[in-house]
Amino acid sequence: MNFKLKMVFTDLDRTLLRDDRTISESDYTSMLRLGQLGIIRVIATGRSPYSVRKVIPESFPIDYIIFSSGAGIYDWRSQKIIRRHHLSSRQVAQAIEILLERNTDFMVHAPIPENHRFYFHGDGEDNSDFHQRIKLYRKHALPLLLPATINKSCQIIAIFPGTCYREYLKIMDCLTGVNVIRTTSPLDHRSHWMEIVPEEVSKALAAAWLAEDLNIPRENTMGIGNDYNDEALLEWTGTSFMVANGPAELKEKFRCVSSNQENGFSEAVNAELETLSDQ
Template identity: 45%
Template sequence: MSAQRLVATDLDGTLFSSKHTCSAANLAALRMLGECGVIRVIATGRSIYSARKVLPLDMPIDYLVFSSGAGVIEWPTQQMLRAAHLSAEDIRQTAQVLIEHQVDFMVHAPIPDNHYFWYYATNRENPDFLRRLNWYREVAAPFDESVWNLERACQFVAIEPAASGVAMYERVRPHLEPLTVIRATSPFDGESFWLEIFPNGISKASACDWIAQQHQIRQTDTLAIGNDYNDLALLAWGGASYVVANAPADLHAIYPAVASNDADGFSEAINLWINH
């Protein structure tokens, strides 16, 4: 197996089980990749603060791509390599669009403190928005005039009930160009519609491509594994790509599937890739 290869995997719902743990089989697969000289990347929507809560310092990976590509850390040294931010104008325009369209949202502080956020609530019935707000209550503050004066922010997270999520996306997306707008499924209730808004060009795929270039790894020598819509750019980028069995059905129509995140789908994908 060539050393000039790279594996990029989503974390929650892909590498991690539903209990947010990494199985022995998946850990063994990561260690085997390291022994073979393969670059190992976790690409997650979690902030660096949140990722550090679940990933030990001795996690057998080389890089962490966090906040869906807004940041990159070399994991063994914990050195921050890249951090992208929305500009003051991006913040103002995005907030105006979401407020005008009556969308509940959070705007996150700059990296590395992007677990802190300000929230704008329309007071419509939106249980998942309240669920996220209550979960992170200690780092949340209500939207106020200070937000309009922010010079930088990491991202926006807009949350909509599943029944109206696609309509909300279609309504606001044209007004947000050229920013990167990523669709995701709520990690809380597994069905609500999340819209994550980042600087133009930011994604898990662009961050992983940057890492591959640092190591002179060809795109054809990469593997991507994911489980949700926010992994679509990463899956499209991978030279080979798999989704786990718990991914939405329409992703199965595009990419070959392996076992679920609760049945070591990650290690299965690694074995298929190695033996292809």
Template identity: 45%
Template sequence: MENEGMLDKLKQIYRAMVVTDLDGTLLCSDRLVSKRNMEVLRELGKMGVMRIAATGRNLYSAKKVLAENFPVDFLVFSSGAGIARWTPFKILKSYFLEKRDVIRIASFFLERGLDFMIHEEIPDNHIFYYFSTGRENPDFWNRIEIYGEFANPISKEEIVNFSKRATEVVGIGATPGDYRLISERLSPYSVIRATSPLDLKTIWVEVFPKEVNKATGAEYLRRMYRIPVEKVMAVGNDYNDLALLDWAHMSFIVGNAPYELKERYITVETNDNDGFSSAVELWLRTVG
């Protein structure tokens, strides 16, 4: 009972929540965080505001851009497939696709003629298996080159007999039409559109367990720490932030986001001009 009481006290330490995407939002184009954004993150911590970085990056990739002492409280990674406390680091929750689901999704991607990757379970989901149709797909091969030590080719026969659970299956080089059809045909799953963080234009279609997106990851933490819904803000820049931006009480989009997204949310400066800090300052004026 004493431990439960301590936990209740810990849950009261956050009076509000700020959720930010990383690439193209909090991170500048050089994938560093500006001095102003760092200062704002630290100030939020002093104010008792929970700071969450919500990213499509897997854990291995996130740790390449976030130091151990980076001023966030939690990390929602792999588009919500994993949730972790940042310091001291601990994975709190993760989701996975069963073997039969992996085979179903990958088989549909084969049918559509898409190049795709199957990522292992968290925390090892930086390791992946890839299938190429042989068509020209520079972004696909660029990713394999970057993560070559973790990339493993897979054949059609091996896909049909795939024997592992996985975090996700991601198609690279899709069209908007592919995304719509995949969303319709694979409706038992969470289908998320994202723009490649590598060439900033290629469409990725990521398929996860149904519960997975950045919003459900943030909501898990909001409920755990009993933060009022009206005290939640989010800022993002891409299609994989849509669930998060629609969920938050107050949402912002940075100026470098696609035009159609800027029509839906409050637009602030670009990521290279401290858009994150601008969003936080606007939000603070409303919450007091």
């Protein structure tokens, strides 16, 4: 069979990973099948390389990882970073000033490849998700000393409780010269994360760069995700799917498959391969 599908992009948390952060046998087998068909397999995640390795073993059958929401690309086979972006010192300073003015809880991440390390600021009052993330990375997190002088940063993440989306929007309107990516917290699944990254950074832009580098047309790609930070990627890929545990508005926008708990990734892959084999 001459499949037109050449490249598959999948989100990681709550898409390929189940809620217990494991991958089902079915989805693992689907990854193997894609490799046997010569289809490039890419995980596109908000996680850093350090965080990815906590849930994906080195032997896992993938080819590339788009990490930190597109700030970098990792060649999984050679275990080398092949692309990276950073916020400049000016961009970091401007963002910090705005976040401080709005009394926002935030983290400033170190440059790649140490971007699992971060400085944090905020009292975290009524913001348990903020404290939970600091606790999770307690060995790699330090308080931000003011006035702050930071040369460059992979990204800045501001965390808003689920009831504070209006405040999120107000701050987003104040930020210029950067890209703002909306993400539902992978920790409590309610809080809003604002990822502040360079303008040229997103999962979609990283996917487009990688596909062009590998001479793969956009129409020969497939994507699957579960959240707002996947939306631009799924708008870019030739065929796109949203797992059933995604937001209602995105399930209306993209073809819906089963949840991450019920092998949604495999369902999407099988549907696409069957469609192409019938053509």
